[in-house]
Every structure is written in structure tokens, then in C-alpha cells.
Amino acid sequence: MSKFGFIFLAGSLFLHTHSLAQLSTGVDAIDQVRQEMRRVPTNDENSMHRQSVLFSWFRHMIHRGMDLSSLHEAGLILSQWGPVKPEHYPVLDEAYAQMEELLEHPNFISEVRGDPNSFSENVSETDWPVFGGGRSQSGFSPDAGPVIGEVAWKFSAGLAWYAAAAVEDGRVYVASPGLRTLLYCLDEQTGQPVWTTEQDGLQIYSTPKAASRPVIQDDRVVIRATSGSWEYEKQADGQIVFTDRAKHIFHVDKASGEVVEQTDANRIDYRRGYAPVSGNEEWIAFPRSRLDLTKRPATVGMLDTVCVKNTADGTGWEMRVGELFGDILLDGDLAVAGTDEGKLYALNLNGQQRVKWVYQANGPIRCTPAAAEDLLIAATETGMLLGIDRESGALRWSTRLNRGNPRAFHLFSSPMIEQGKIFIGSATKELYCVDLQSGRLCWKAETDDWVRARPFVLKDKVYAATLSGQVHCMQYNDSSVQTLWSVPAGEHQIFADLSGSERGVLVSSSELFLYSLNPQNGQLQWKHSLLECSYEDGERMVADVVAGGGDFQSPPTVCDGIVYAGTPSRFVFAVDAASGEEIWRFETSGQVSGAPGVQDGRVYFGQQGGNDEMFCVDARTGDPIWTSHPGWVWVSSMPDEGRVFAGTVDGRIIALDAGNGQELWEHKTNGGVYPSPAVDADKVYTGSWDGGYYALNKFSGALEWVFSCPYPDSAAGTLWKGRFIARTQKSLTAIDPNTGKKIWNFVDPRTKTGHTRMNSTPSHSGDYTFASTTIDHDGVAMGARLFCLDTHTGKELWHYDGAGGWTGSVCTPETVICGSSTDHFVTCLALEPNPDGSPRILWRTKVGGIFQESIPAISGRRAYVLCTDGYLYAFQ
Numbered sequence: 001m002s003k004f005g006f007i008f009l010a011g012s013l014f015l016h017t018h019s020l021a022q023l024s025t026g027v028d029a030i031d032q033v034r035q036e037m038r039r040v041p042t043n044d045e046n047s048m049h050r051q052s053v054l055f056s057w058f059r060h061m062i063h064r065g066m067d068l069s070s071l072h073e074a075g076l077i078l079s080q081w082g083p084v085k086p087e088h089y090p091v092l093d094e095a096y097a098q099m100e101e102l103l104e105h106p107n108f109i110s111e112v113r114g115d116p117n118s119f120s121e122n123v124s125e126t127d128w129p130v131f132g133g134g135r136s137q138s139g140f141s142p143d144a145g146p147v148i149g150e151v152a153w154k155f156s157a158g159l160a161w162y163a164a165a166a167v168e169d170g171r172v173y174v175a176s177p178g179l180r181t182l183l184y185c186l187d188e189q190t191g192q193p194v195w196t197t198e199q200d201g202l203q204i205y206s207t208p209k210a211a212s213r214p215v216i217q218d219d220r221v222v223i224r225a226t227s228g229s230w231e232y233e234k235q236a237d238g239q240i241v242f243t244d245r246a247k248h249i250f251h252v253d254k255a256s257g258e259v260v261e262q263t264d265a266n267r268i269d270y271r272r273g274y275a276p277v278s279g280n281e282e283w284i285a286f287p288r289s290r291l292d293l294t295k296r297p298a299t300v301g302m303l304d305t306v307c308v309k310n311t312a313d314g315t316g317w318e319m320r321v322g323e324l325f326g327d328i329l330l331d332g333d334l335a336v337a338g339t340d341e342g343k344l345y346a347l348n349l350n351g352q353q354r355v356k357w358v359y360q361a362n363g364p365i366r367c368t369p370a371a372a373e374d375l376l377i378a379a380t381e382t383g384m385l386l387g388i389d390r391e392s393g394a395l396r397w398s399t400r401l402n403r404g405n406p407r408a409f410h411l412f413s414s415p416m417i418e419q420g421k422i423f424i425g426s427a428t429k430e431l432y433c434v435d436l437q438s439g440r441l442c443w444k445a446e447t448d449d450w451v452r453a454r455p456f457v458l459k460d461k462v463y464a465a466t467l468s469g470q471v472h473c474m475q476y477n478d479s480s481v482q483t484l485w486s487v488p489a490g491e492h493q494i495f496a497d498l499s500g501s502e503r504g505v506l507v508s509s510s511e512l513f514l515y516s517l518n519p520q521n522g523q524l525q526w527k528h529s530l531l532e533c534s535y536e537d538g539e540r541m542v543a544d545v546v547a548g549g550g551d552f553q554s555p556p557t558v559c560d561g562i563v564y565a566g567t568p569s570r571f572v573f574a575v576d577a578a579s580g581e582e583i584w585r586f587e588t589s590g591q592v593s594g595a596p597g598v599q600d601g602r603v604y605f606g607q608q609g610g611n612d613e614m615f616c617v618d619a620r621t622g623d624p625i626w627t628s629h630p631g632w633v634w635v636s637s638m639p640d641e642g643r644v645f646a647g648t649v650d651g652r653i654i655a656l657d658a659g660n661g662q663e664l665w666e667h668k669t670n671g672g673v674y675p676s677p678a679v680d681a682d683k684v685y686t687g688s689w690d691g692g693y694y695a696l697n698k699f700s701g702a703l704e705w706v707f708s709c710p711y712p713d714s715a716a717g718t719l720w721k722g723r724f725i726a727r728t729q730k731s732l733t734a735i736d737p738n739t740g741k742k743i744w745n746f747v748d749p750r751t752k753t754g755h756t757r758m759n760s761t762p763s764h765s766g767d768y769t770f771a772s773t774t775i776d777h778d779g780v781a782m783g784a785r786l787f788c789l790d791t792h793t794g795k796e797l798w799h800y801d802g803a804g805g806w807t808g809s810v811c812t813p814e815t816v817i818c819g820s821s822t823d824h825f826v827t828c829l830a831l832e833p834n835p836d837g838s839p840r841i842l843w844r845t846k847v848g849g850i851f852q853e854s855i856p857a858i859s860g861r862r863a864y865v866l867c868t869d870g871y872l873y874a875f876q
Contacts, residue, residue, distance in 0.1 A: 026534025027543045048083040052200040060543035067107045072783045079755045079780040114148045114843035125860035129559040131595035131636035135679040136719035139763025141858035145812040146875040149843030153580030154871040158569035160273025161510040164213040164497040175210035176530045178544035182210045191526030195257030205229045209548035215279040221252045224277035227267035267291040270548030271591030271609030276327045285328040296670045297651035326368035338365025357393030368414040379412040397439030402428045409587040418457040425451025431464045445481045454497035465494035487522035489515045550852040552868045558859040559598040566592025584622030594636035606633025628661035636676035647673025665701030676716040687712025705740030720764040732771045744794030748773040765811035772804020784822040800839040803827045807851035819851035
């Protein structure tokens with residue numbers, strides 16, 4: 001083994017001491033561990049924390065643009081799932097020593113600009129309408145693609161961040177979705193941290209993501225997290241085991257920030273984006289689901305059960321009521337919940353008679369109800385606002401506010417009641433004020449975009465935030481309203497409810513900043529990052545990453561001058577390819593992780609984390625054409641010859657009628673179907689977590705062959721040069737598409753040293769096949785490597801360090817273009833290497849984040865790709 005195996009270099013302690021005297025990383029947690037390592041050796045008590053912080057330091061350096069290739073050898077050893085093993089403590093120590101050296105003597109990766117005159121004049125603009133560019137998913141475009149590497153535009157795609165801040169007695173509490181952080185307590189006046197609740201996560205798919213508004217109790221703060229796909233725990237004997245326990249409601253001591261208790265609430269798929277919990281001093285309430293993606297086949301369940309726990313003794317009850325998309329309201333002796341079936345339940349908290357009454361509305365109730373005086377207020381997706389008698393459940397009044405928005409899943413914000421008035425925003429770009437007792441519409445005001453955040457009221461002013469990122473202050477009376485000021489709070493959408501006090505209006509933005517605005521003039525008073533970070537020249541350098549799982553996964557598609565992208569914010573966006581301006585948006589109930597498939601003026605896509613719907617919408621307007629109900633669909637939709645092929649999380653490979661969404665056939669597997677389906681003249685090819693790639697007759701669904709291999713995942717198989725080429729966990733395999741027999745197999749040579757993963761879709765051009773690997777899958781984010789292989793033999797021709805990883809490449813006749821899941825760069829390489837065999841870089845451009853499972857789409861002289869910084873980029 002290398003020097004990392006057994007020896008802790010004697011010079012490391014001196015290096016620590018010398019560097020710490022001069023330099024700070026700007027991230028307190030990192031600097032604290034650096035200081036501690038001068039005094040305390042790595043041991044069983046501190047090793048997990050040091051490992052977690054080291055990974056943060058890696059991410060921080062990567063964000064700054066640092067070359068960490070000298071750490072790859074250590075990364076191979078430290079990337080195992082779970083805490084570092086005792087025999088690897090010296091590797092951990094030496095990695096810190098090497099990072100000290102890099103901090104003092106940084107080695108930055110340089111950008112490179114391409115020569116626009118170095119390519120043949122190819123001005124064609126070929127569509128890229130499905131995943132991989134065509135039904136073979138080959139990742140090849142005949143167009144020239146971008147030749148300079150400049151960013152033509154970037155479009156804010158957003159994150160489904162609905163976690164509002166809560167404020168009490170001069171302190172602000174706000175969740176952090178980070179791998180290392182659960183909760184911040186901030187000084188309301190300054191925004192400075194009072195304390196931070198850490199969780200020391202190591203892998204994003206195995207660490208829960210805090211995603212709720214905090215519930216403030218007398219001596220505790222309660223928050224809830226979404227789940228990772230799988231999770232592990234360290235037993236008393238030190239063994240690491242995967243667990244099905246999901247104690248994702250955290251009770252945090254208000255004085256210290258320490259987690260003092262956890263409540264089992266089952267799992268919420270992280271693609272839902274939000275984890276509801278509500279409460280008071282006596283009770284906490286939350287909707288529960290049934291979810292286990294590791295089962296064969298997966299158990300997939302909506303949040304459909306009202307659960308109530310007594311805070312004193314943990315006793316409580318639960319009742320299944322139907323699909324829930326809002327919080328449960330606790331009001332006095334009642335728990336109130338609205339369902340997607342349009343039922344409003346009033347449930348008794350005490351006693352044995354659980355149901356007080358049930359009101360049947362005329363449409364789905366998806367926002368959180370509100371209560372005041374003797375009324376309960378709810379809104380429906382049909383545009384109605386309802387006032388219901390709290391005691392009897394009788395309708396006291398109903399007011400039609402609008403006719404709905406067919407492209408919005410959530411029509412209304414949750415209502416805010418103040419001073420006898422109801423304030424509620426809408427996806428019709430309107431804010432309404434309604435009299436509480438009579439239901440009379442007092443006034444409505446036009447806004448610049450959809451209003452999803454619940455408004456906030458201070459005396460005679462109401463504050464509303466929109467999906468454009470604008471915050472508006474309006475002065476109102478009983479019959480009129482006027483806008484006093486409008487200011488942007490960041491560049492991303494605002495979904496989370498507004499909160500605050502007279503000291504400041506608190507805006508929790510989906511770019512993961514909490515803003516405090518002056519209530520009088522909208523001026524920024526302070527902002528606090530919800531991810532661990534430092535700042536350089538005013539730019540945030542994150543050291544943390546969003547936990548739960550990969551969010552920015554959807555590959556964009558391009559057709560007729562429009563770019564289509566699914567997003568973690570639960571939207572599909574249609575964006576003008578030339579300008580980057582939004583054309584339309586369509587909202588679903590869960591995350592859209594697959595590439596939207598476009599054909600014959602229609603766009604097809606599914607979702608995961610919400611209900612069971614899959615959609616077909618008009619390509620020009622986004623208006624719905626049909627809705628099917630196959631269940632959760634993670635994969636890209638592949639339209640072909642009047643059919644749409646997809647796969648479901650609970651293990652079905654399906655073909656739908658492209659005209660009406662009716663299911664034509666299904667083939668059941670015993671695991672989730674995640675590779676996007678490739679199609680040829682008579683077969684459809686995809687894989688399942690049950691350990692098989694399947695070839696099915698695309699017209700009948702009849703099974704042609706099965707190729708058994710470890711764990712087919714989200715890397716898609718491709719058809720190229722008479723081969724079906726697919727990832728088989730740690731290798732790339734070429735399979736005969738007619739017989740299902742193996743032709744060749746390629747393995748990353750680094751696998752002999754440590755833990756590498758191959759989970760990206762290959763691409764092709766001519767006789768070349770490009771495949772990428774990375775160290776681990778989601779632990780140590782480093783070591784991405786792009787391989788150029790001979791398509792016929794699978795032999796390596798050359799490789800490039802820094803591109804690929806989770807993200808796949810795409811090709812033109814002369815180039816291969818790839819982002820990186822470990823560096824903040826997009827790189828364009830020539831297909832033919834330099835004379836010495838080294839890769840030839842044509843351009844390389846730094847962006848604001850790494851890339852997950854999104855791959856670029858090429859059309860004309862541009863490439864489009866979705867980045868984890870929340871933007872859809874266009875390169876030229």
C-alpha cells in the first residue's frame with residue numbers, strides 16, 4: 001500500500017501548527033477541527049466528526065476551483081460507506097496535512113477558452129428531443145456544439161425549499177438542508193449564529209435533509225427531515241448497519257442546540273422537498289407515509305396519515321385520511337387536515353371519538369388550513385375560499401377567488417389571518433384580502449408572478465413574495481391596497497412562507513439564503529447562508545451540500561428552439577433556447593428527475609415524491625393534454641412510434657399510448673426501474689434494481705432476454721455500433737442486443753486501490769465510447785475520470801481527470817463535452833488526443849456547482865445542462 005496505509009508523517013503536526021498560525025479557511029467548523037488536531041489524536045470518539053469535516057473541506061476547496069488530484073489516493077480509501085475504520089485513521093490525519101499544504105500553496109484549475117475558427121463551419125441545429133439526443137440514447141449530435149465555452153445565459157431552476165423561519169424573543173430558528181447541519185439559531189437583529197445543530201453526515205443518499213418550519217416549544221425546537229434513499233447507524237460494537245428506522249423528527253434543546261430526542265415518523269422521499277410537522281406545547285402532529293426504496297419491489301406510499309404525539313409522554317394516535325399536501329393544523333382541541341380528495345377533517349385530539357366532523361369540498365385542498373375566532377379557512381384547487389364553522393363543520397360562506405391555473409399543482413398559498421382579514425396568494429399572480437366573517441372580497445392586487453409563500457402582515461402592511469424572487473410590501477385598508485416597495489431577495493424562487501416581526505421580514509429563499517428585510521423600506525439588513533460556507537469577494541463558497549439525495553438530475557431536451565428541463569422545484573420549464581427567457585412552467589406534486597421527452601408538439605414527463613401522476617402537455621403552451629397514473633416515474637420518458645416508454649419506482653416497465661396516456665402493456669420486475677429506456681426498431685431496453693437489464697418487444701412487452709448484473713441504476717444503456725452498452729455498477733459492459741450476451745467489459749483500473757463507482761450514461765462518436773467514473777458514489781466528491789474507449793473492443797485509449805463522475809458526456813463529430821460531479825467545471829475535449837496521447841482540452845469553464853446526473857443537450861452551437869447551483873446553463 002502507499003504511504004497512506006500505515007504512516008502518519010512526522011511533519012504533519014508541524015505543518016498544522018505552521019499553517020494555522022497564518023491562514024483560516026473562513027469556515028468555523030473546519031478551523032476548529034484543525035486546531036483540535038494539534039492537541040488530540042484521531043480516535044473512535046472524534047473520527048466520524050473529523051471525517052465529515054474533512055469532506056466539507058474538500059467541497060470548500062472544490063468550490064474555490066482548487067485542484068485536489070493529490071488527495072485522490074486518500075479519497076479512494078476514505079470513501080467507504082459509513083465512518084472511517086480505525087486502521088485508516090493515519091490516512092485521515094495525512095489528508096488533513098495535505099489540505100494544510102494546499103491551503104498555504106493553492107493550485108487552482110485554470111479556465112480555457114476555445115478558438116471559434118478552429119472548427120469546420122457546421123451551422124445545423126439538430127433537435128435533442130429526448131434523453132441522449134435520440135431513441136438510442138447515444139449522446140451524439142451531428143452539430144458542432146459550443147466551441148468557445150462562454151456562458152450565453154443561465155436560467156434559475158430552483159429547489160423545492162418550503163422551510164420557513166420561525167422567530168421568538170429575538171431569536172430566529174431556521175432549518176438547514178445540509179449534509180452537516182440540521183438547524184440554525186440566529187440573532188434576529190444581526191443574523192449572527194447563536195448556535196448550530198450539526199449532524200455529521202457523510203453521504204448524501206444516506207443522510208436525512210431537514211426541510212420543515214421549526215416548531216417552537218417552551219424549551220425545545222422541533223424540526224423534521226426528509227429521508228435519504230437508505231441510511232445506516234453505528235451500533236455499540238462499532239459495526240455499521242443499514243437501518244429501516246426513520247427517526248426524522250428532531251427535538252433540539254433551545255439553549256444549546258443539541259438534539260435531545262428523535263421521533264420515528266417513517267420516511268419522506270427527499271424528492272418531495274418538504275417534511276411537514278406542526279405542534280404546540282402539548283402536541284406535535286405530522287403526516288406519515290410508507291416508503292422503502294430498498295425493498296424488492298419498493299414500498300411507495302404517500303403522506304396520507306395524520307399522526308399526533310403527546311410531548312409529555314409520547315402517547316398519541318394516528319388515522320389514515322388520504323393524500324396530504326399541506327401541514328396539519330393544531331387549533332385548540334382539534335387537529336385539522338385537508339386532503340387531495342377535497343375532504344377537510346376536524347379530528348379530536350383527546351378522547352376516544354376521533355372524528356368531530358368531515359367537510360367535503362368541491363376540489364382538492366392542498367394548502368394548510370387556517371383558524372381564527374369560530375372559523376376554519378381552507379382553499380381548493382378549483383379557486384374557492386371556504387369559511388367553515390369550527391364547531392359543526394357547516395359551510396358558513398364560500399367565495400370564488402379565481403378559476404384556477406391548469407399548470408399549477410398548488411393554486412394557493414396557505415392563508416394568513418390577521419385583524420379579521422384573510423390574506424392569500426395565488427398562481428394566477430394575485431394577492432387577495434377577504435373578510436373573515438362574511439367571506440367578502442375586500443380587494444385583490446396583481447403581482448409580478450405566482451405567489452406560493454404565505455403572506456406576512458404587520459399592522460396595515462402586508463408582505464408577499466413571488467416565484468420571481470421579488471418581495472412586495474403593500475399598504476392596505478378595508479377596500480384598497482397600494483404597493484409601497486418591491487425588492488428582490490436573491491435570484492431564485494421563493495416558496496417558503498414569510499415570517500418575522502417588526503425587527504425584520506424573514507425570507508427563506510430557494511437559493512438557500514435566509515434574508516432579513518427592513519419592514520419599512522425593504523433594505524437588506526442581513527442574510528445568512530443555510531449551507532456552511534465562507535465568502536470570497538462577496539461570493540458564497542459552500543462547504544456543505546444538500547442532503548437526502550441528488551436533486552439536480554434532469555437532463556434538458558431541446559426541440560424547435562425551446563429547451564425543456566425538469567427541476568427539483570417540482571416544475572418543468574420551457575425556456576427560449578436563444579435568450580434563456582421562460583416561455584411556460586408546469587408544476588407537479590414531486591420532483592421531475594427525468595428528461596422531458598418531446599415529440600409531435602407534446603412533452604411527456606413523470607415525477608417522484610408526490611402522487612401517482614405522469615403528464616403530457618402541449619410543447620408550446622404547457623397546457624395539460626392528458627394525465628396518466630402509473631405511480632412514481634424517476635426515469636426519462638421515451639416517446640416512439642405512438643408509444644411512451646418509461647419505468648416506475650415500484651418496478652414496472654410500461655408502455656403508454658402517446659395519444660391518451662392509457663397503459664398498453666407492463667412488465668413487472670422486482671426492483672425500481674431507473675435506467676432511461678433505449679429503443680430500436682423492435683425492442684425497448686432498460687434495467688431494474690432487481691439485478692437485470694431487460695430487452696422487451698416494444699409493441700407487446702414480451703420478454704426477449706435478461707442480462708444479469710449488479711444493480712442497474714440511473715445510468716442508461718445506449719445503442720451504438722450494434723451494441724447495447726450499459727453500466728454494471730463498477731464496470732461498463734457491451735451486450736449483443738439480439739442475444740443478450742456479453743461482448744466486452746471495462747473496469748476503472750483504480751478499483752484495485754479503492755472504491756470507485758460508474759453511474760453515468762456513456763456517449764459515443766464514431767468508433768469512440770466515453771464513460772466516466774468517480775471515487776465512491778456520493779461520499780468523497782472527488783476523482784471524476786472520463787475514459788475514451790474503443791467501441792469495438794472496450795479497450796482504454798486515453799482518459800481525462802476532472803470530468804464526468806455522476807454526470808455523463810455528450811459528443812459531436814469532433815468533440816466530447818462533459819461536466820463534473822467533483823469539480824466546478826464544464827470541459828470540452830477533442831476526440832483525438834495530443835500526439836503524446838494526453839487529452840486535448842479545447843475549452844474549460846468554471847460554474848457555480850458540480851453536476852449530478854444531468855447530462856448536456858446539444859443543438860447547433862450550444863450545449864445546455866442543469867447544475868447544482870440551481871441554474872440551467874447555455875454554453876456557446
